[in-house]
Amino acid sequence: MKQPYHVLVLDDNQDILIASRIFLKQHFAQITTLHDPAQLLSTLSSQPIDLLLLDMNFSRDTQSGEEGLFYLQQALKAQPQLKVVMMTAYAALPLAVRAMQLGAVNFIAKPWQNEQLLQALQQALQTTIKPSPKPANMLAKARTSAASIIDRIPLLGDSRAMQQVLRTIEKVAATDANILLLGESGTGKTLVAQAIHQASNRAAAPMVSVDMGSLSSSLLESELFGHKKGAFTDAKADNAGRFVEATGGTLFLDELANLALPEQTKLLAALQNRTVVPVGASQPVAVDIRLICATNEDLHQAVASGLFRQDLLYRINTVEITLPPLRSRKQDIIPLLNWYLQYYGQRYQRTDLQISSCDQRLLQQYDWPGNVRQLAHAVERAVVLADKGKLDFSQLQSTSEQALALTDSNTAQAEDADFMLELVEEKTIRQALQYFQGNVSQAAKALGLTRGALYRRLEKYGL
């Protein structure tokens, strides 16, 4: 049955207007399409419209999205209760977040699947618009509504390197190509995996994540491939396993380098045959997944050392995306600091806070060994502890000064930069553990590392 709503679609692309009209009229009582944004206000005033589906760009050579934001504001000024859903190319997601801050209730990445479009419009129509949203709630609202597309946090980055990553995501998302994400801890690999899934044709199905670093070999097989009831002592019921749970969607295998060789062989067989055999079962089960793997280790080196199967590497790395460390894209630091300041400022009701220009300079020079995760935690900590409107980043600065001091005193002995980096890293980890009295979770959080990543470093340095 058609839903009793009138939807207005505004886009200068006739193909999109025709396609959306044909599809949407099966689901909604009335559809109006418009290709000229100059007619937006007169259309809104001449007939009752429940929802506006609005494009971001109207001039052929404009990609800034500013026009979309302009028409969004005009529409909401004329009709504050109007529900607006923005249409955007994936690389413009940060812009879409701005649109949400300005009052759009949802957005959809182009090219969309019909089911995704319908879902986005239905979600928007169910949203209750309060008469005048308080600025403090806006970003939170943006993030909640945006969850269907970007799952929590947008992938930010103006640097050339990050723009290149965004373009690659855009290219590969709609394909079923296996993706290998490389990069240091905290550079955003999980965020990229989510972004690829959300922009793919599989977005309506789940993305199932498995942290390969946290599973023992004995658990791994049943976790990935499932088990039958009674297959082993604790198998009280059948378990589908992550491959089957991800069917139709995406399977994200994080920390892949931790997989031991026997399990690598089983994973390779599952990928080659597109089937899994649950532990205790005799029949294979067909699976249909898109695979994304991530690691912060050098898998090519692991192959050379005989620790990782070359045929498995070739199976999983159809496209490799390397997330650059934050210290090599300093241009992203200030926008990230500002975004997280706004985000945590709103979460902790501290919207009065600003980062001084002196701190900005220091934070831009800082090396961020824990990358964006460390930056986000540093901002959160500073916001929580802010006193008299002042943000305190001294913990970071003292770590960086100690690191610099250590660097100076050891320069003569240091044979190469990697060695120095390891010295600094080990010392910083020791200090964090001392500071948090051996509490690994708190130390990991302060260092901007996952517990798994910290444990691996503890092992590496024999701590």
Ligand SMILES: Nc1ncnc2c1ncn2[C@@H]1O[C@H](COP(=O)(O)OP(=O)(O)OP(=O)(O)O)[C@@H](O)[C@H]1O
């Ligand atoms: N480009 C980015 N824009 C905004 N936030 C980011 C970005 N990259 C990373 N982050 C933030 O850093 C956190 C860590 O990112 P993520 O978990 O994706 O890193 P990772 O590379 O998968 O780390 P690990 O290897 O330790 O699992 C995220 O929760 C997010 O808050």
